[in-house]
Amino acid sequence: MITKVTTHLNITIMKNSVSKPMSRRGFIGYSTLASAGFMIVPAHAVSGLGHIAPSDKLNIAGVGIAGMGRGNLANVAKTENIVALCDVDWGEASAKVFKTYPGAKQYKDFRIMLDSQKDIDALVIATPDHTHAVISLEAMKRGKHVFTQKPLTHTVHEARVLAKAAKEYKVATQMGNQGQAGEGTRRLREMIWDGVIGPIREVHVWTDRPNNGLLKTYWPQGVGRPVETPPVPADLDWDLFVGPAPVRPYNPAYHPFKWRGWWDFGTGALGDIGCHSLDPIFRALKLKYPTSLQAVSTLVNEETYPSGSMVRYEFPARENMPPVSLTWYDGGLRPMRIPELDEGMQMGSGGTLFIGDKGKILDDKILPKSLRESYKTPTPYLPASPGHEEEWILACKGGVPAGSDFEWAGPLTETVLLGNIALRRELKEKLSGQALNWDADKFGFPNLPEADKFLHYEYRKGWNL
Numbered sequence: 001m002i003t004k005v006t007t008h009l010n011i012t013i014m015k016n017s018v019s020k021p022m023s024r025r026g027f028i029g030y031s032t033l034a035s036a037g038f039m040i041v042p043a044h045a046v047s048g049l050g051h052i053a054p055s056d057k058l059n060i061a062g063v064g065i066a067g068m069g070r071g072n073l074a075n076v077a078k079t080e081n082i083v084a085l086c087d088v089d090w091g092e093a094s095a096k097v098f099k100t101y102p103g104a105k106q107y108k109d110f111r112i113m114l115d116s117q118k119d120i121d122a123l124v125i126a127t128p129d130h131t132h133a134v135i136s137l138e139a140m141k142r143g144k145h146v147f148t149q150k151p152l153t154h155t156v157h158e159a160r161v162l163a164k165a166a167k168e169y170k171v172a173t174q175m176g177n178q179g180q181a182g183e184g185t186r187r188l189r190e191m192i193w194d195g196v197i198g199p200i201r202e203v204h205v206w207t208d209r210p211n212n213g214l215l216k217t218y219w220p221q222g223v224g225r226p227v228e229t230p231p232v233p234a235d236l237d238w239d240l241f242v243g244p245a246p247v248r249p250y251n252p253a254y255h256p257f258k259w260r261g262w263w264d265f266g267t268g269a270l271g272d273i274g275c276h277s278l279d280p281i282f283r284a285l286k287l288k289y290p291t292s293l294q295a296v297s298t299l300v301n302e303e304t305y306p307s308g309s310m311v312r313y314e315f316p317a318r319e320n321m322p323p324v325s326l327t328w329y330d331g332g333l334r335p336m337r338i339p340e341l342d343e344g345m346q347m348g349s350g351g352t353l354f355i356g357d358k359g360k361i362l363d364d365k366i367l368p369k370s371l372r373e374s375y376k377t378p379t380p381y382l383p384a385s386p387g388h389e390e391e392w393i394l395a396c397k398g399g400v401p402a403g404s405d406f407e408w409a410g411p412l413t414e415t416v417l418l419g420n421i422a423l424r425r426e427l428k429e430k431l432s433g434q435a436l437n438w439d440a441d442k443f444g445f446p447n448l449p450e451a452d453k454f455l456h457y458e459y460r461k462g463w464n465l
Contacts (some may be wrong), residue, residue, distance in 0.1 A: 066093035069126030133158035149176035150275035157456035163410025172395035175409035181385035197356030206329035222307035244463035268305030269330035274416035289440035295422035311419035340367035
């Protein structure tokens, strides 16, 4: 019996047994396979199987194009078609992107774009955090592939919904934490799995965002709502920017970019950097959901995240690894200096520290020096990534799932956003003397049910998942 197997390259392989999809690297020797009895089928024949032919170009729409979306679009435009551009603000930043892709149709409302333009295969979504979920889900319901910037969602509930929807609608997905595609994270995993520092029971990760208290402020946190109500800029649709969040007057304190620090629009420093920094930890230590968490912070209000915070997560034992405590620091906070540092070495304004029974790893450096010099690193064996956006493009065309697809990114995002719940002003005093327990299966906080309301919020009229 002849079995037909579609790869994510521009061929279909036919053989008398079932084969697995090949990687791009593995296809280099396809001519040898052909001589061994394989039949090479043209790309146009693949498209007739109900898939996008790998040699065909995807028609991609960008939603939120002025910031990270601009870079994501540039990466996918190397091989694919950009057919639509959507942003609530048509000011100078968006105008530059419109000029870059003159053939793409222009929109302010993603719903109008999806209703009116039927040739779209996939979306790149890089809007403020609070609109990630509503746009991503609407696209997936219509069978569109989705690349959504980190953090995947604004609420824990939304993350669970998107992970489930990606599986239900069978679309290719990717979250925009591009570091997961790097070689460094692969070498880190190989060292840890090789046991270089022994069982790991403690990890610390830190960033200077939103500000380091001295030299740089990325965006304000720990501030109250502005009282001024200046006119809305002519190019900005403020109602669309607010989206599912409660209505409030326009102010440049929110847009552009400064929305990250506001509870209603962003996810603070933890949401911004956590999906980057925690990803390699989750992969190396095979983490998924924490069982409990605690948080301390500077003063926090109901408008913005605190200017500095610490969140500690507890994870259970898994496979052959012991329970582990993971502590997050932001706002310029960081762990105390460790004695194993080489002379002149600094902890840095951002970093990751693994503490094992036999030693430590600070970022990519094994400590102490004696262990580093005596250790022989394993031969690299984890396959390289073709690139973060490239992974998604290949997945859209029938290849293997992307490295940070929503099945992976959903639980990671949930964990990040659970930390923000522990920082809520309303819960701060109640949590000063106890941890917040998390039951992932029952989707709630068994020891503090009143915290459940922060897993999601009621969208304003006209917006829903």
